[in-house]
Amino acid sequence: MKHKTARGLDPLNKGWLRDHRPDESGIEQVPERIVQFGEGRFLRGFFDWMIHRLNRSGHWCGRIVAVQPTPRGKVVPVLNAQDGLYTVVLEGLQNGKPLREVELVTSISRGINPYEEWEEVLKLAERREIEWVVSNTTEAGLTYQTEAYSPGTAPLSFPGKLTAFLHRRYEFFSGAPEAGMWILPCELVEDNGDVLRDLVLKVAGDWELPGSFKRWVENSNVFCNTLVDRIVTGDAGERADELFEELGYEDRLLTVAERYHLFAVEGDPELKEHLPLHKAGLHVHWDSVAHYRELKLRILNGTHTLLFAPALLGGCETVSEAMKTKWLHRLATQALDSDILPVLEGRRSEKKRFAEDVLERFANPRIHHRWVDIGQNGVTKYHSRLLELLKRWKERNNRIPDTLAFSLAALIRFYQGEVVDEGVIRIFLNGSEDLMREKPKTVSFFADVWAKWDGTPGGLEQLAAETLKNTEIWGEDLCSSIPWLHERVSVHLQRIVEQGIQQASSQLEI
Template sequence: MRTLNKTLLTGQFSFPPNLEAGPYPDNLPERVLQFGEGNFLRAFVDWMIHQLNKKGLFQGRVVVVQPLAHGLVDQLNRQDGLYTLILRGYQDGQVVEKREIITSISRGINPYEDWQAVLRCAEDPQIDIVISNTTEAGIIYDPEDSITAAPPQSFPGKLTAYLYHRYNHFKGDPDKGMLILSCELIDRNGDNLKAITLRLAGEWGLPEGFQQWLKEANLFLNTLVDRVVPGYPREEAEQLARELGYEDALLDTGELFHLWVIEGPTHLKEKLPFHAAGLNVIWTDDLTPYRTRKVRILNGAHTATAALAFLSGVDTVREAVEHPRIGPFMEELIYNEVISVTDLDKRMLTEFAGEVLQRFRNPYIVHRWQSILLNTTSKYKTRVLPSLLDYAAKNKAVPAKLTFSLAAMAALFKDGRVNGRQFQGKGPQGDFIIEDDPGALAFWQAAWQQYQGTAESAQETAKYILGNSAIWGRDLNNVPGLAEKLGDYLQDIVSHGPAVALEKVLA
């Protein structure tokens, strides 16, 4: 069977009528540098740029930089940047499916093999936009980063080195700054990224002129993204290949719903005219309400349920929502423990929660918990912990479901071994691999070394987990009653299994 690539797209191949396969845009310049080549960005930002190009509103393509040493760039280049995106769901009460070959990516670069290729992009005056999604664990300060490394290890380190090269190449021209859009799901993502780049520039001893240029000539915008993207549909891949008539190793799937909230000057709408293409992109002077609503309800429900569902042998989000016990757990967590303490309009939050649960039930989206569990430790801190702390502060009590979700996440890492970023464990459906930050994996292993099979040692394990300020940002043992309840839940899950432990929580 043929493989999707430029030759296939520009040749005489007969694509199926329900697939939109436009011309290959050889004539469009590269205008965007994108850190991240995963399913989400390809089904979200790159799809949006493709829509702009189709309408002649942007006329530019994306260079993709692989953030980690191992990734999809080699396959992306084998397919000449092309991939098939399938969006499915309900629209105006009707079942809708859209299939399209996305052509907005020009090429991919692995910076660990060719850092100079990344720096050459800094010399291109037409590339003046940076977009990133390196997960919550990506925007971090790494004291080991160095300007002489090729490349620096962290994403902020790479970006700082990239901007310094651009500054030098264009001799500090203030018009050659970049528009930088962070899609990582952390609070004030653009502000945090800017702060780390400025810190690195200072610690690296880079010239004052560059630090001033970095601060004033570049726009680091805070953004919020929303689209459920399950990614590669492995169960359907063979059938879809037969229907499409070609193989696509980068086949991507997502829901129809999409929202991008960007906090920045509205005049930038003309630089990225998403509105003119009919896309759901909001420019605002304050994205805080949008972010709080989305992160705490949609992402919070995902992260709080992921380990429990996975340990219960439930594979997908839809199965969990429809599960007789996990479904009620998720709904009670959202309505009784998250919305009840979120300081926004309750009607708005309740309506959004209803929409979210409907999106979770989308029969055309196979969103696997195992993929949601990527970097789950940092996700819990960002998405779930704020609700837990707010509940405890406002109600002078520990929230049962949110605390149980932390116990389930801990239980996920109880038995297994660590290999770099991978935790290799055993679950109800056999061996599994979960990827997380190596420091987080070491933390979980050390936590379970406190456990000796007794209720007393479960309490010690709970205290160890909550006491790690480096992980959580504070010592959570100071939350009254949290350690005791967490210890009880840990002992229940380990001794009786997640199903029995969950029954007690629901009761």
């Protein structure tokens, strides 16, 4: 008698695959060609899903061995119980209409806990057919950590594990150049490939590994800078029973993501022929990452930052809700069309398409992206994402882009909130309390300037001037470096205070 789960369903594993999809059960014969440090939902919903698509396209043939990145991981036992199988549910909009795709992903062969089976990880380094290393160990994973190395024990850090892995490969293949690997870090760190290479070399120095090994690391391995973009929201949540019933099995690793995806990889021209993701119809670019990082930073992240303060001041909780709110949707489209896209490099058609994709992603009703979460460290994000655009307009024709000035005024108004701790303000949204974090000095500054405000329009003008002149926040005096910015921010701030955010937005200049 077959085992059933507590829900009375079959568990997902290779037995289920053989019984219900016998034409796919041959996946067990596909060779392992990628070692992946990380087994979390992002990689499952992004890179591993891509490899599944690539396998099905017939342009490549390979599977992934997933290595648990930290001692606290809980995914590997479940992954192995399901024989590496899991489901991806992609939800989003296409031409404004909801669309859902469900796929049973077969690209992972197994998982390994390196803290219990470190030698199993190192044995992978001895297999020539395994040519790729992929990782997503979060931004914290690409940091330096001093640690000793005992060959029989897994290092705690990811750079340490990779150094030990590469050293085993170097020794096993006697330093052969052709034994080098292609390495694709997916952590959200600028120049992540360069950063990871430098960390490996630093660890190799700490461990006093031979200079010939370090030269092999530098000359025979390709560390690619990458940029990844997809929102992977998590598991089935409250819809688990409904989804499992629909699937006909219970999947404890079911992964829900948006339909949109972007993978930019910087590397040798031959790279894309060795892993031809683009031939599977995937949104992959094999060229400079900097261009796509700029598009993402200014269009996606920048629009998030531009909208968060107006949205919260207007009582709007989520991004998708904002896209259904006429004045906020108008603010987003006006900002993109008039003030953001014109000062970005690249083809107009490419920028326009990227912006259209962003707005469609924002409108996705399945992605519950809260403005409170987006707005954490909002002043710091304005500085890194939008201030540069103000400077570009100043260089071009001394124009002050009105939506950027309006957003800055809304940001100043937003930071009138109640300070409850160092670097923390309290806000109330639709009857619930939320805490917003920012640099302590920034929070303290806004508390002081708002406490001094005398309630007059002149006082608001002075408040705006003090904010823009604060070199600790902006790194420069914006009243001097961007003429007329103070005038526009003051006008918007007065309207927001006197009329409310929605009415003030209706008076934006186009």
